[in-house]
Amino acid sequence: MILTGFMGSGKTTVGRRVAELLGREFIDLDHYIVESEGRTIPSIFESDGESGFRAIEKASLKKIINSTDAVISTGGGIITYEESRNLLKDNEHHTVYYLSAPFELLYERIKDDENRPMLKQGYEAVSALYESRAPFYEESCHYTVDAALSAEETAGILLALENTGGK
Ligand SMILES: Nc1ncnc2c1ncn2[C@@H]1O[C@H](COP(=O)(O)OP(=O)(O)OP(=O)(O)O)[C@@H](O)[C@H]1O
Ligand SMILES: O=C(O)C1=C[C@@H](O)[C@@H](O)[C@H](O)C1
Ligand SMILES: [Mg+2]
Numbered sequence: 001m002i003l004t005g006f007m008g009s010g011k012t013t014v015g016r017r018v019a020e021l022l023g024r025e026f027i028d029l030d031h032y033i034v035e036s037e038g039r040t041i042p043s044i045f046e047s048d049g050e051s052g053f054r055a056i057e058k059a060s061l062k063k064i065i066n067s068t069d070a071v072i073s074t075g076g077g078i079i080t081y082e083e084s085r086n087l088l089k090d091n092e093h094h095t096v097y098y099l100s101a102p103f104e105l106l107y108e109r110i111k112d113d114e115n116r117p118m119l120k121q122g123y124e125a126v127s128a129l130y131e132s133r134a135p136f137y138e139e140s141c142h143y144t145v146d147a148a149l150s151a152e153e154t155a156g157i158l159l160a161l162e163n164t165g166g167k
Helices: 011-022 029-037 041-065 082-090 103-110 117-121 123-139 151-165
Strands: 002-004 026-028 071-073 096-100 143-146
Touching (some): 002 011, 011 026, 011 071, 041 082, 041 117, 082 123, 096 123, 103 123, 143 151
Parallel strands (some): 002 071, 096 143
C-alpha cells in the first residue's frame, strides 16, 4: 500500500494507523529521507533547494518501492516528476491510494506547521499548487479515497479496499 495526496491529507497519520491494522511495517518517505540524509526537510530545502529535495525523494522512492511490502506514506510532492508518477502507477508490489480532500480543510490542518517549507510561499501560491497537482495524483493512483473524514474512518476504508482490491 502506498499513500499519496497533498500536504495535510493524512498520509503519515492514516498510513501509520492502517499499517498497524494490517500488521505491516510502516515507512514514511519524508522520515526515511530525514534519517538517511541526517538532515531535516527544511535544512535540505535550504541548502539544496526544492529541486535537490525532489532528486533525493525520487531516488528514495525508487530504492524502496519494490523491496518492501510495508505501508509507504509519500511526501506531498512525490508526483512532481513524471518518472515518479510512472513508478507509482506501474509498480507491481503496491496499490496506490490518493487521499483527497478540499484545499481549505487541508490548509487548516497544516497552516501553522514550520516543518513544511512549501508553505512559506503563502496561501494563494499553495492553493495554486494544490490545483496544479490534483490531476497528477489522480493519474498516478489506483484508488481515490476521501480524506475529509476522521483519520480512523479513512484508515478503515483503506483497510477494506486493500483486503478486497489491493495487490
Ligand atoms: N483525517 C484527519 N482529520 C483531522 N486531522 C488530521 C487528519 N489527518 C491528519 N490530520 C492532522 O493534520 C496534520 C497533518 O497530517 P499528516 O502529517 O498525516 O499529513 P501528510 O499528508 O502526511 O502531510 P505531508 O504531505 O506534509 O507529509 C496533523 O496535525 C494531523 O494530526
Ligand atoms: O508537498 C510538498 O511539496 C512537500 C510535502 C512534505 O511531505 C515534504 O515532502 C516536503 O515538505 C514537501
Ligand atoms: Mg507526511
